[in-house]
Amino acid sequence: MWFEFKVAWRFLKSGKTQTLLILLGIIVGVSVQVFLGSLIGGLQQDLVNQTVGTSPHVTILPENEIPRPLVVNEDKYSRVITFASSTSGINRWREIEEYLNEEEQITEVSPTIDGSGFAVRGQKNLQVVMRGIELDKADGIYNINENLVNGQADIGGNNIIIGTELANELELQPGDTLKLNTSGGVSDRFIVRGIFDLGSKELNSSWIFMSIRRASTLFNFSDQISNIEVQISDVFASDQVADQIMNRFNNINAESWQRNNQQLLTALQSQSSSSLIIQIFVIIAVTLGIASVLAVSVVQKSRQIGILKAMGTKRKRVGIIFLIQGAILGLTGSILGALSGIGLSQAFVTFTRGATGDPLFPITINPTFILISIVIATSAGMIAASIPARNSAKLNPIEVIHNA
């Protein structure tokens, strides 16, 4: 191999302009590929993270009951029917929670009591969602401790923590008291202990966390809860996990984020396929480039090949010289291309910033993806070289020598 490598290297070196041009071609091709791949990968991961990062992947709810008419008011001109669906919660939640904790792919389980109502301070009256949680369990999903911007995460007794938007709106600081009215007509005073920022304006302006026990009495849930929120290790397995849970227990409903975000997932998928098609065509272009340059090179070097053969170089080894040239071009080009692709990605992150000065979205440089790109480009180089290599192996030394 050493001999073939040495000759291949010299051949490449002697045709400097040609070598540089094709290298440039491969570099541009691979860097576009790496950049595009990282960009789209980052964008998709960011979208998925925003969708499921700090939210449950599967939510277990009581089974929907058919709304039944509650009140019927009838007069001469109209009929008003008020419907109500059942507000009953999950009864056997401890059993379900135990089961979920046993499952390997389930990473976080957080039983929750939800209720709506109003936060009242002075003249202001804002609609809020009160969520009774067990702090350490919900923390696994929402990273409450990490996302706390003020005060402390303490929801013992009548302590609550609220979102930044709500705190701003009602001018609340940790230590202040806040009156909460439930839609059921119960009213109580709570002490704000901490303020969180969950990264979503909607959540920050409406969510209030309290202990599950306090919520239970506030909403009169006795031994029921409203739902169990679950996170799983592979976010794209949420459908299967939801189905599995529904098959295991009766009278419950398990919703997966994937079913609730069909449109987003379809969009991501079509984005992936279009990016894949672009990448395939880039690789084809690179391969054709290497093939044409090496085909020309075989013609240019036919005299040298003839001499090498006359001196006893076997057919296969002559072919290998060209394969090595293809590999050298592919490998060098793709490594440099990958580096410049990473550079491009960094530049993109640095120069395109949103209004807040933060990057629009983080670009994830995936080493496996880059390695695959390099391997593909190098193999493409060798495949491209195989046709010229075969032609060179066929070259008859006699013709070459006598037609100098």
Place this chain on the structure above:
Amino acid sequence: MPNMIETKNLIKVYGKEVKNEVLHGINLEIKKGEFSSIIGPSGSGKSTLLNLLGALDNPTEGEIYLNGSQINKLDDDQLADFRNKNIGFVFQFHHLLPEFTSVENVMMPNWIGDSNNPDQDENRAMELLDLVGLKGFENKLITKLSGGQKQRVAVARSLMNKPELILADEPTGNLDTETSTKIYDLLRDINKELDTTFIVVTHDRHIASKTDRVIEIIDGRIDKDYLNSPEHEYDNFENVAPKYCFLCGENVIK
């Protein structure tokens, strides 16, 4: 003296549809250490004969023995291996690799043969360059050398794998008279010192008349085959290939 080359009834036919018999049964014996020349007009088949003797091509019929081994039954790769180990080539247009330096070109046959002693081989290449009078040019690229120097590198290269047979195809065809004489003298010296067998294919009567033995080929047959006394090259000159001169007219030596 044992035979270096022995051929039996060599026939070479080119073409499949339209057959063109170029050699019509060549029987030839060349002894070890002999310095012979093959002379003949273009198209006479002398290059074809050289290809067969050089294991570059297989005959259509007949047998070739080089240094005792029969080579006309070998396949391409075996022939390549045989060439590498047993035969040195010097071509008309030097045929060096312009991408490499002098010493690298000299070592090339060794690299092709996958030698496992690179240091020793490099020393030998250096010595050979010294032998052909190119001390100090070892690391120069081929493109930086003159025509005569290139041919000297080619001679050094042909010696690298210590072959017992060196085939030279118009080795001086591309050089001026003075340089031609020097290269010829160099080949002659090597022949004496190393007892290497030489076959020089030429259409230069001056060169042919200086060799020990002249084999004249016309129309694919050996027309004449006689020994020379190189000391009397000027007397010989008139006798060498008179037919050839008659046939090729204007091609006669400058």
